[in-house]
Amino acid sequence: MNADVPVVRSELRGAIALVTIDNPPVNAASLAVRTELKTAIERLGNQPDVGAIVIACAGRTFTAGADIREFGKPLVPPILFETCAAIEACPKPVVAAVHGTALGGGFEIALASHARLMKRDARLGLPEVKIGQAPGAGGTQRLPRIIGLAKTIDVVTTGRMIAADEALSLGIVDQVVDNDVVDAALAHAQTLVGTRPTRTCDRQVPPFDQAEIDQVIKDVDKRARGQQSPGEAARLVLAAARMSVPEGVALEREVFARLVVSQQGQALRHIFLAERAAAKVDGLENAKPIDIRHVGVAGAGTMGAGIAVALADAGYKVTVVERDEAAVAAGRARIEGLYARLQKSGRLDEASLRERLSRVELAGTLQAFAPCDLVIEAVFDDLEVKRTLFGALSKIVRPDAILATNTSYLNPDFIADAATNPQRIIGMHFFAPANVMRLLEVVRMAQTSPDVLATALAVARKLRKLAIASGVCPGFIGNRIYAMYRRQCEYMLEEGAQPRDIDDAMESFGLPMGPFRVFDMSGLEIAWAQRKRLAPTRDPRERYVDIADQLCEQGHFGQKTGAGWYRYDNGVRSDHPLVRELIDKAVTRRGGERTTFTAEDIRIRLIAAMACEGAKILREGIAARASDIDLVFVNGYGWPSWLGGPMFQADQIGAKRILAEIEQMQTRDGPGWEADAVIVEAAQSRGPMFPAAL
Numbered sequence: 016m017n018a019d020v021p022v023v024r025s026e027l028r029g030a031i032a033l034v035t036i037d038n039p040p041v042n043a044a045s046l047a048v049r050t051e052l053k054t055a056i057e058r059l060g061n062q063p064d065v066g067a068i069v070i071a072c073a074g075r076t077f078t079a080g081a082d083i084r085e086f087g088k089p090l091v092p093p094i095l096f097e098t099c100a101a102i103e104a105c106p107k108p109v110v111a112a113v114h115g116t117a118l119g120g121g122f123e124i125a126l127a128s129h130a131r132l133m134k135r136d137a138r139l140g141l142p143e144v145k146i147g148q149a150p151g152a153g154g155t156q157r158l159p160r161i162i163g164l165a166k167t168i169d170v171v172t173t174g175r176m177i178a179a180d181e182a183l184s185l186g187i188v189d190q191v192v193d194n195d196v197v198d199a200a201l202a203h204a205q206t207l208v209g210t211r212p213t214r215t216c217d218r219q220v221p222p223f224d225q226a227e228i229d230q231v232i233k234d235v236d237k238r239a240r241g242q243q244s245p246g247e248a249a250r251l252v253l254a255a256a257r258m259s260v261p262e263g264v265a266l267e268r269e270v271f272a273r274l275v276v277s278q279q280g281q282a283l284r285h286i287f288l289a290e291r292a293a294a295k296v297d298g299l300e301n302a303k304p305i306d307i308r309h310v311g312v313a314g315a316g317t318m319g320a321g322i323a324v325a326l327a328d329a330g331y332k333v334t335v336v337e338r339d340e341a342a343v344a345a346g347r348a349r350i351e352g353l354y355a356r357l358q359k360s361g362r363l364d365e366a367s368l369r370e371r372l373s374r375v376e377l378a379g380t381l382q383a384f385a386p387c388d389l390v391i392e393a394v395f396d397d398l399e400v401k402r403t404l405f406g407a408l409s410k411i412v413r414p415d416a417i418l419a420t421n422t423s424y425l426n427p428d429f430i431a432d433a434a435t436n437p438q439r440i441i442g443m444h445f446f447a448p449a450n451v452m453r454l455l456e457v458v459r460m461a462q463t464s465p466d467v468l469a470t471a472l473a474v475a476r477k478l479r480k481l482a483i484a485s486g487v488c489p490g491f492i493g494n495r496i497y498a499m500y501r502r503q504c505e506y507m508l509e510e511g512a513q514p515r516d517i518d519d520a521m522e523s524f525g526l527p528m529g530p531f532r533v534f535d536m537s538g539l540e541i542a543w544a545q546r547k548r549l550a551p552t553r554d555p556r557e558r559y560v561d562i563a564d565q566l567c568e569q570g571h572f573g574q575k576t577g578a579g580w581y582r583y584d585n586g587v588r589s590d591h592p593l594v595r596e597l598i599d600k601a602v603t604r605r606g607g608e609r610t611t612f613t614a615e616d617i618r619i620r621l622i623a624a625m626a627c628e629g630a631k632i633l634r635e636g637i638a639a640r641a642s643d644i645d646l647v648f649v650n651g652y653g654w655p656s657w658l659g660g661p662m663f664q665a666d667q668i669g670a671k672r673i674l675a676e677i678e679q680m681q682t683r684d685g686p687g688w689e690a691d692a693v694i695v696e697a698a699q700s701r702g703p704m705f706p707a708a709l
Contacts, residue, residue: 023048024037028201030066031068032068033069036048037073045084056068069197070102075115077125080118080119109212111132118142123153123154126215132188135180139182140174143174146287147657156216158187236249251270289646292642293643299468303466305415311389316346322391322393323350325450333374334375337377338379343378343379401430424494428462481650484643486637488637504531507612507620521617536574558685619673626694627688630691645660648661670697670704
């Protein structure tokens with residue numbers, strides 16, 4: 016916005032001063048907004064012909080939080096808490112007129128006001144914990160004086176949205192308005208002319224049970240799984256019970272300043288910004304998404320059923336096709352079972368369940384796909400099976416209908432070759448369970464048209480998925496890098512590490528589950544089938560560890576069979592004697608001494624392996640940005656967002672150490688571990704490896 020154009024304007028409506036923030040697109044609380052709003056409030060508060068003030072925002076939303084352009088930079092006064100203090104101290108009543116979303120600093124501006132009106136479809140929230148911070152302009156101090164400690168802790172530690180009806184019932188707002196909220200706020204302000212402002216800072220925190228709140232905070236720390244900001248925010252709320260608002264805000268600033276420079280804070284801001292960058296896909300400047308209303312799903316197994324549920328949840332009409340009536344019945348049972356679990360957990364009522372199921376029809380013939388705008392295949396991951404299906408589908412659906420493959424590893428260009436008009440073929444790689452997992456890799460193939468790619472991205476948004484555009488390579492972005500991660504895990508076994516050593520190291524680092532626990536939960540047979548399929552083309556110079564193959568040959572596929580990398584007796588996990596025996600034999604066969612690994616050795620080795628492959632993916636153009644790779648692992652592989660992803664972590668470790676690890680891999684493990692030029696150059700210059708990840 017032009018620096019010479021005011022972002023806050025004021026006008027008199029009789030005795031009421033209307034102060035309007037106009038800083039598109041989301042009226043962020045930038046330096047200009049903070050300065051001009053503070054100046055306006057102080058001036059109008061001392062103006063004799065002003066009886067009350069209304070704060071409103073132009074455009075589609077109230078102030079929706081901080082200016083992302085200021086992230087990570089030193090804040091220039093006035094800082095928002097100073098602007099909020101000026102609002103609260105104003106000698107004339109101040110009314111906030113909230114529409115759209117009032118998030119973070121926007122909510123804090125409203126809390127500092129003396130009265131609040133809210134449009135019925137508006138939302139309030141303090142989501143700072145999601146970017147590794149705590150509210151810093153009084154949110155943890157003013158809100159508990161209105162709604163109490165326990166409810167405020169819930170709001171600030173989850174970052175959840177508060178709808179208008181809930182805000183009214185909690186006493187956060189004075190009125191909920193169906194029509195023009197500014198007109199209603201002006202009318203409300205008129206009733207306050209001549210009255211003393213009702214300041215939140217003058218209120219006491221409602222009575223509470225200390226033991227109950229202590230337990231609430233312990234529960235917050237447990238749920239946070241290592242993330243610092245939720246616990247810090249909860250303890251700030253508790254401080255409101257023993258401090259004045261100015262004292263509490265000073266403590267907020269101390270905590271805010273500490274969190275903003277922490278590695279977790281940097282990582283979470285990185286992920287926040289990465290999601291915005293991922294939405295920008297090259298080559299779509301003139302693309303026109305196709306209107307999709309009716310979607311087909313080929314296959315009603317675990318993946319197909321999950322995809323069907325995700326589509327129905329998003330409002331699409333869905334046709335699911337299976338090969339025969341028995342498979343149709345089994346598919347229907349899976350879909351109904353997924354919805355039944357949602358209903359049992361209280362996340363779906365009976366009416367919503369029936370309405371969503373009504374959108375899904377199942378059939379036993381491919382002809383049922385004829386009216387579909389998009390068909391997503393979710394059949395067995397075999398090239399000939401998929402080619403046969405696409406050849407048949409291209410003769411059934413309309414010429415302009417889109418066909419999408421959900422393959423995990425196969426080359427989708429080979430699948431597209433079997434269909435007519437390969438320009439309409441796209442990869443849509445869902446992650447299981449498809450109705451839950453947020454990640455969707457959208458794979459642009461050699462002949463995919465821009466309109467088709469834009470359509471797949473639009474469908475992903477409607478499904479509330481995070482779409483990451485990928486090029487074609489074995490495993491795409493996530494599975495290709497994960498294969499290298501898995502390979503190094505198995506190499507360490509051959510050198511004498513136990514599965515528990517590696518799992519403990521990665522769990523202490525912050526992952527919710529170590530790799531071998533994940534392998535057992537997912538099942539070892541899928542990766543075994545993939546290894547057997549690739550065996551004829553494997554480079555004979557490549558280091559290969561067959562411990563997993565030997566486990567699978569004996570029917571030990573993980574939790575489902577009672578044994579895998581661990582044993583599972585009555586659901587209790589314990590070390591597997593057979594695995595220890597196979598490791599001992601592998602160490603002896605290798606002829607080397609048993610290596611002792613520290614947790615740091617394991618962590619850095621695995622991150623280096625991922626960074627090595629990630630650099631190659633970037634150079635090949637499979638992923639557009641290093642931050643896209645991080646998003647894949649945060650949203651598809653269980654990496655906590657506060658770790659920032661493997662590429663972010665590689666930059667934290669530093670190029671020199673990462674390069675040293677990769678050079679050891681190249682010497683020890685054979686071809687495939689050569690350091691990419693980007694890492695070598697970064698080590699030489701001592702600069703970041705992946706600038707796009709910062």
